[in-house]
Amino acid sequence: MYGVITCPKCGTVQGADLSHARIGCARCQHKIDLSRAIVHFSTDSPKELAEAVRRYAGLKRGQDIPFPVPRGTGRCRAGRGTVESTICELGRDKGDFTARDLSEILEIDGDDLDELIEELLAAGIMYETGPGTYRLT
Numbered sequence: 001m002y003g004v005i006t007c008p009k010c011g012t013v014q015g016a017d018l019s020h021a022r023i024g025c026a027r028c029q030h031k032i033d034l035s036r037a038i039v040h041f042s043t044d045s046p047k048e049l050a051e052a053v054r055r056y057a058g059l060k061r062g063q064d065i066p067f068p069v070p071r072g073t074g075r076c077r078a079g080r081g082t083v084e085s086t087i088c089e090l091g092r093d094k095g096d097f098t099a100r101d102l103s104e105i106l107e108i109d110g111d112d113l114d115e116l117i118e119e120l121l122a123a124g125i126m127y128e129t130g131p132g133t134y135r136l137t
């Protein structure tokens with residue numbers, strides 16, 4: 001059984017395998033005690049779990065979600081807020097936008113781009129409207 005939980009330390013919404021006693025937070029590495037964690041949603045399907053994580057992450061939007069910044073590359077010079085405002089402008093101008101658009105506007109690609117997209121989806125800043133196409137939430 002899988003569940004959607006919130007890290008009590010950093011507030012990151014994430015999926016967990018509830019058969020474990022505790023898991024490490026995906027973001028801050030805090031050891032989350034699953035017997036005490038509030039499970040927002042539970043399912044046997046990993047696919048449903050992924051969708052539910054996105055949904056709950058979206059619900060928490062605006063409640064102090066740490067904004068993702070690509071790690072360890074130094075290539076993306078934009079800081080917190082700047083990345084978000086850039087994406088917001090892109091979304092406002094174009095409506096739907098693609099991974100390619102994000103790559104060009106943020107000057108990142110490859111794994112960094114994939115990782116950023118995953119984090120943006122998890123943080124509920126944007127959602128997938130089709131394969132490789134996104135829209136602001």
Ligand SMILES: [Zn+2]
Binds near residue numbers: 007009011027030
């Ligand atoms: Zn955490």
